[in-house]
Amino acid sequence: MMDDNHITSPPKDGVWIKGLFLEGAGWDKKSACLVEASPMQLNCPLPTIHFKPTEAKKKSGKGMYSCPCYYFPNRAGATGRASYVVAVDLKAGAVNADHWVKRGTAILMSLDH
Template sequence: MLTEPAPMQLVCNMPVIYFRPMEIFKKKIKGLYNCPCYYYPQRCGDQGRPAFVVAVDLKAGPDGPDFWIKRGTALLLSLAV
């Protein structure tokens, strides 16, 4: 579940996420934040290399998904530019 970071903390570690493909007919979207995952902090990417990888559904917690959208919350695979 997403929570507020400590004061002055810009980057937090995320636990390892294991992806398991499955077919879902009805997707539960209430209370989930569709979090984008990028290769690099530059969200626009680079010439010939898009930065966006996948969107990951994370529990938004009591604040709701709109709160995390306004904050620009995203997952990064690498901190190198």
């Protein structure tokens, strides 16, 4: 995760992605990890993420949540098509990954249906 003020050029590998949202959790910028969402907060903007290509997906490490990323809030897909895109490893924070699974925590690319 990056603060947009520190991004001055394209990454050597991969791409910067901004404009994503968390549903079912909040984001602690200082610790760069998931936290409980504020009361009445349906979604939370995520800072810019650096996506890098890898040869093979390794299993998420301890303290990490493999967060699903969807095109739309309707996870089945707004037009009946699958909405799932990719899993993004995020630091689980003070709780384990199962906590975020039970919360249904996901990254959304769009807030529109």
